[in-house]
Amino acid sequence: AAVVEHTFNVGAMNISQLCTKSVIYTANKQLPGPTIEANEGDTVVVHVVNESPYSLSVHWHGIFQLLNGWADGAYLITDCSIQPSGNFTYHFNITGQEGTLWWHAHSSLLRATIHGALIIKPRNGTAGYPFTVPYGEIPIVLGEWWNKNVYDVEIDAHLTGLGPTISDALTINGKPGDQTPCKGAGVYEMEVASNKTYLLRIINAAVNVELFFKLAGHKFTVVAVDASYTDPYATDIIVISPGQTVDALTTTSAPPGLYYMAAKVFDSKTVSIPFNTGTATGIVRYTKAPNNTVASMPAMPAHNDIVTAGTFYRSLTGLARPGDPAVPTTVNHSLVVEFGLDQEPCAPDQTKCKNFALVASMNGYSFQFPKNVCLLKALYDGLPTVYSEDFPMSPPPVPVIRKATSVMKVMYNEVVEVVLQSRAYRNNLGTESHPIHLHGFNFFVLAQGLGRFDPRARGVFNLVNPQVRNTVAVPGGGWAVIRFTANNPGMWFMHCHLDAHLPLGLGMVFDVLDGPAPNLLPPPPVGYPKCY
Ligand code: C2O
Numbered sequence: 001a002a003v004v005e006h007t008f009n010v011g012a013m014n015i016s017q018l019c020t021k022s023v024i025y026t027a028n029k030q031l032p033g034p035t036i037e038a039n040e041g042d043t044v045v046v047h048v049v050n051e052s053p054y055s056l057s058v059h060w061h062g063i064f065q066l067l068n069g070w071a072d073g074a075y076l077i078t079d080c081s082i083q084p085s086g087n088f089t090y091h092f093n094i095t096g097q098e099g100t101l102w103w104h105a106h107s108s109l110l111r112a113t114i115h116g117a118l119i120i121k122p123r124n125g126t127a128g129y130p131f132t133v134p135y136g137e138i139p140i141v142l143g144e145w146w147n148k149n150v151y152d153v154e155i156d157a158h159l160t161g162l163g164p165t166i167s168d169a170l171t172i173n174g175k176p177g178d179q180t181p182c183k184g185a186g187v188y189e190m191e192v193a194s195n196k197t198y199l200l201r202i203i204n205a206a207v208n209v210e211l212f213f214k215l216a217g218h219k220f221t222v223v224a225v226d227a228s229y230t231d232p233y234a235t236d237i238i239v240i241s242p243g244q245t246v247d248a249l250t251t252t253s254a255p256p257g258l259y260y261m262a263a264k265v266f267d268s269k270t271v272s273i274p275f276n277t278g279t280a281t282g283i284v285r286y287t288k289a290p291n292n293t294v295a296s297m298p299a300m301p302a303h304n305d306i307v308t309a310g311t312f313y314r315s316l317t318g319l320a321r322p323g324d325p326a327v328p329t330t331v332n333h334s335l336v337v338e339f340g341l342d343q344e345p346c347a348p349d350q351t352k353c354k355n356f357a358l359v360a361s362m363n364g365y366s367f368q369f370p371k372n373v374c375l376l377k378a379l380y381d382g383l384p385t386v387y388s389e390d391f392p393m394s395p396p397p398v399p400v401i402r403k404a405t406s407v408m409k410v411m412y413n414e415v416v417e418v419v420l421q422s423r424a425y426r427n428n429l430g431t432e433s434h435p436i437h438l439h440g441f442n443f444f445v446l447a448q449g450l451g452r453f454d455p456r457a458r459g460v461f462n463l464v465n466p467q468v469r470n471t472v473a474v475p476g477g478g479w480a481v482i483r484f485t486a487n488n489p490g491m492w493f494m495h496c497h498l499d500a501h502l503p504l505g506l507g508m509v510f511d512v513l514d515g516p517a518p519n520l521l522p523p524p525p526v527g528y529p530k531c532y
Helices: 108-112 150-160 306-315 375-381 455-460
Strands: 003-017 020-027 036-039 043-050 058-061 087-093 099-105 115-121 136-145 169-172 188-192 197-204 210-215 220-225 228-235 238-240 245-251 258-266 279-286 333-345 356-362 365-367 402-404 407-411 415-422 434-438 443-450 467-469 471-474 478-485 490-496 507-513
Touching: 003 036, 036 043, 043 058, 058 087, 099 108, 099 197, 099 245, 108 136, 108 150, 115 136, 115 197, 136 210, 169 258, 169 279, 197 210, 197 238, 210 306, 220 467, 228 306, 228 467, 238 245, 238 306, 306 443, 333 407, 365 507, 375 490, 375 507, 415 471, 434 478, 443 455, 443 471, 471 478
Parallel strands: 003 043, 036 115, 136 197, 188 279, 333 415, 365 402, 407 507
Antiparallel strands: 003 020, 043 087, 058 099, 099 115, 136 169, 197 245, 210 238, 210 258, 220 228, 220 245, 258 279, 333 356, 356 365, 415 478, 434 471, 434 490, 443 467, 443 478, 490 507
16 A cells, blocks of 8 residues: 655735636635545545645545544534644545545635545455456546635625625536626536546536536446445436536547537525526537537526436445445434524624525534644543533424534444434425535435425335445435444534535544544644644
């Protein structure tokens, strides 16, 4: 196994995008940022040098961080962020996972421009991919772009108490494409040879939007999601929510020419809240494309096509090879977590707030980040007053919202099942789907559906080959059931990956205690960004 080492200098970068000159913050002046490529079994070392004026944590989205929660990079959960002019070296091993993951800033909206792919190939000398080795592999990072400094976009969201202003464009590998009002906006292009199979490693790095993705004239075979292999699934459309990845094979058997790839928003909200209606485009160019060929556009579904989205999400099954972890059948903690958004009166500091602000909650608790301390260090140092261990196992009978730093205690190796229930089935306050992401673990998605979870659905749980993910798109007004083994002591955040919902409180934390074998978690690494 090798050591894969990178240095990320996070600092200002001048960019001309959408006919606007902006200063954004990126790693190594790249958008998307550098791709980390490793093999399963490798150690990754990333020196993050913070040359930005903002405090910064970098999260390795989907990496297990076994006995290494200190490197999870979740601001105020597992560290206190790297201060301006500071630096920190993240060290982690990659064990037991292969496929496409990504990394992103985990503090304020900085993730909009500070992110990149994290690709894990099979360990040398193993069976390799469970599909034909592709001729080429290409990361496709889908993103969202604001002309305004995203830090200010975030401040504005706080002052209004609502979501951030909608983005100015969607992007493919950092470029908006040629369907925006700005003539001459950048277009991502990939060149392909005819009759070859390519692996597209698609990442939704957008901040607040779920996306449809298509490639004109071509079909996909999905072979992995969230760095977990799936049974091959043939489709002409990919549906992907923020935080998720999809690995899809596509064969270049179309007549040599130019083909658009396109991404547009999937938004199932039933209330009329404005959203980004643009389409990001990129171009697939066959090497033998005749001169002056015009690219063809894929036909995209309507923005609210919940049937297409639901079909895609529900059709995936895990590859479940011999030796892969089986679905645990004994459950130690069975939770129902109902989550959603509510209105509350404006807080005094919300100067631009007119009548109400939004507040989000899970089982009646609106998650508050601790102040000047992070939960993992507090756990390690035995400072229990920083949080309360009273996260409820089920929704409160009478709707009530408490603002608290509430965690749920789980013993090492216990099995947790969560019915994730979107509360929108009750009040219809924007039945958008919420991508719920769990740090530190993969989970099995046993079933998902619309409306209120009916316990009879337990009869149709897939306990044989469910898809394995770290982020599940819980349908608007619907539900998904996940199950995982808490085999990693630490403080693990579970939250909505729509960035706008994080400061509103749409999260909770699993406090996985060491259990019978004490002190499994080693002390914090050298230079760890601590608060005190
Ligand atoms: Cu990709 Cu807590 O996030």
